[in-house]
Amino acid sequence: MKRIYLDNNATTPVREEVKNAVLPFLMENYGNASSRYKEGRIVKNAVESSREVIAKAIGTEAKNLVFTSCATEGNNTVLRGYGVNFKENKNHIIVSAVEHPAVLETAKYLTKHGYEVSIVPVDQKGRINPADVEALIKENTGLVSIMLANNEIGNIYPVKEIAEIAHKHNVLVHTDAVQAVGKIPVDFNDLGVDFMTISGHKFYALKGIGALVIRKGKRLTPYLTGGHQEKNRRAGTENVIGIISMGAALELALKEMDSEAKRVSVIRDYLEEKVVAEIPYVKVLGDKEHRLPTTTNISFEFVEGEGIQLKLDYAGIAVSTGSACSSGTLDPSHVITAMHVGEDEAHSTIRFSLGRETVKEDIDYTVEELKKTIVTLRSFSPLYDRFINNIK
Amino acid sequence: MQDYTDKVMEHFMNPRNVGRIENPDAFGEVGNASCGDIIQVSLKINDGIIEDIKFQTFGCGAAIATSSVTTEMVKGKTLEEALKVTRDLVAEELGGLPPEKLHCSNLAADALHKAIKEYMEKNGQNS
Numbered sequence: 001m002k003r004i005y006l007d008n009n010a011t012t013p014v015r016e017e018v019k020n021a022v023l024p025f026l027m028e029n030y031g032n033a034s035s036r037y038k039e040g041r042i043v044k045n046a047v048e049s050s051r052e053v054i055a056k057a058i059g060t061e062a063k064n065l066v067f068t069s070c071a072t073e074g075n076n077t078v079l080r081g082y083g084v085n086f087k088e089n090k091n092h093i094i095v096s097a098v099e100h101p102a103v104l105e106t107a108k109y110l111t112k113h114g115y116e117v118s119i120v121p122v123d124q125k126g127r128i129n130p131a132d133v134e135a136l137i138k139e140n141t142g143l144v145s146i147m148l149a150n151n152e153i154g155n156i157y158p159v160k161e162i163a164e165i166a167h168k169h170n171v172l173v174h175t176d177a178v179q180a181v182g183k184i185p186v187d188f189n190d191l192g193v194d195f196m197t198i199s200g201h202k203f204y205a206l207k208g209i210g211a212l213v214i215r216k217g218k219r220l221t222p223y224l225t226g227g228h229q230e231k232n233r234r235a236g237t238e239n240v241i242g243i244i245s246m247g248a249a250l251e252l253a254l255k256e257m258d259s260e261a262k263r264v265s266v267i268r269d270y271l272e273e274k275v276v277a278e279i280p281y282v283k284v285l286g287d288k289e290h291r292l293p294t295t296t297n298i299s300f301e302f303v304e305g306e307g308i309q310l311k312l313d314y315a316g317i318a319v320s321t322g323s324a325c326s327s328g329t330l331d332p333s334h335v336i337t338a339m340h341v342g343e344d345e346a347h348s349t350i351r352f353s354l355g356r357e358t359v360k361e362d363i364d365y366t367v368e369e370l371k372k373t374i375v376t377l378r379s380f381s382p383l384y385d386r387f388i389n390n391i392k
Numbered sequence: 393m394q395d396y397t398d399k400v401m402e403h404f405m406n407p408r409n410v411g412r413i414e415n416p417d418a419f420g421e422v423g424n425a426s427c428g429d430i431i432q433v434s435l436k437i438n439d440g441i442i443e444d445i446k447f448q449t450f451g452c453g454a455a456i457a458t459s460s461v462t463t464e465m466v467k468g469k470t471l472e473e474a475l476k477v478t479r480d481l482v483a484e485e486l487g488g489l490p491p492e493k494l495h496c497s498n499l500a501a502d503a504l505h506k507a508i509k510e511y512m513e514k515n516g517q518n519s
Binding site: 302303304306307310311314323332344347379380381382383385 | 396401404405407410411412421425426428429430431432447448449450451452453455456
């Protein structure tokens with residue numbers, strides 16, 4: 001059966017062109033980039049040209065870019081290592097309630113190790129008010145970490161504005177740009193942040209490669225120490241094929257960005273409109289004015305998300321859910337919960353994240369299957385029964 | 393999700409005894425919406441035997457499958473026999489459940505016991 005993959009915020013397939021770019025570095029060009037002889041130089045050159053391409057694509061200079069194993073590593077490096085920029089103890093970190101666990105859980109962990117953490121709330125559309133960030137800044141605040149785009153609801157956040165505010169108070173700014181890079185224009189310099197993390201596999205590169213951008217003049221305590229790789233900012237042999245894949249993928253993404261963003265947002269809007277028109281008691285979550293072109297998050301009242309996910313999977317469709325039951329943690333999505341949209345809402349949400357392979361026909365099939373799924377699950381939902389038959 | 397056995401998936405895809413019995417002899421509900429699972433059972437009881445049982449469940453695949461198999465296990469049984477059906481037996485009947493689902497999504501036996509105990513109290517029987 002043909003699979004319809006609507007979970008591109010989780011990961012993406014590697015592009016053909018990316019695969020081809022990587023292949024010569026598996027067996028032919030196997031050198032260690034740190035070696036001074038020919039085998040090493042070939043690999044070093046490839047790594048550095050990839051660095052140039054990526055840096056240019058995200059509005060910075062190659063020397064500011066440090067390759068990491070993933071965005072989680074980048075986020076950890078920033079949160080654990082920003083303190084080196086201050087003479088005094090700036091142990092207060094501000095993060096938003098809707099950050100990725102790589103930021104949120106790391107911040108929570110740091111509270112056990114002498115840090116203070118404040119959480120910026122979001123409104124019912126998942127929006128962040130920059131004034132709320134400013135209100136949390138204190139004498140000992142050292143870092144504000146606010147994501148550029150949210151993985152679950154697709155909201156794009158006013159990071160530039162937040163950076164301006166934070167800098168007025170001599171506070172450093174980090175943004176987790178994982179979901180934005182490759183989908184919408186991202187310009188490190190224009191955003192004005194001090195640190196930014198990205199991840200390759202969200203834009204059709206390999207898994208296991210990320211990068212951290214560090215503004216000139218700013219520093220981070222290395223998270224990994226050892227060899228002199230990455231100008232002493234991140235020890236460990238470079239993930240050569242990962243780095244090459246990320247450069248190749250981002251170059252393509254940039255070239256196609258305008259047309260692809262338009263194309264996919266039309267299909268995303270079509271999905272949303274069709275669901276709202278054809279399935280009763282649904283709600284589109286998030287900030288429709290400022291969000292990724294690929295993402296929508298919809299709650300289906302009276303039914304639980306994992307059931308929807310299972311049935312769609314059975315029908316050949318891959319989506320994700322904010323329901324507790326699929327996360328393995330027993331807690332529903334912290335993003336939807338933070339939006340305070342209703343106590344059972346988080347359990348009933350499905351995220352659709354479209355990609356470059358998504359076509360309109362996929363959406364027609366998906367909505368047909370969704371309709372059947374929702375009718376079936378509601379047919380034995382006690383909540384639906386109560387609602388329809390007005391039972392107390 | 394791939395942790396579900398074929399039998400769990402089979403019950404999830406084709407749940408037995410769904411719905412609500414009008415004017416039931418016994419009724420039990422457990423769970424709440426904020427925790428993500430609500431399971432209710434309604435029973436028709438005649439001469440100490442469960443003649444009919446139906447369930448309604450808001451919950452994940454495991455919650456639906458355990459509800460379905462529980463109703464199957466006790467239909468036609470005496471109340472005493474039904475009270476011997478526990479969460480563990482339900483999980484066993486399904487060929488096992490993922491560890492994190494054993495407690496949170498395996499509440500049908502609890503709903504059943506609640507219904508039967510209330511019924512027995514109402515009818516002056518001791519369980």
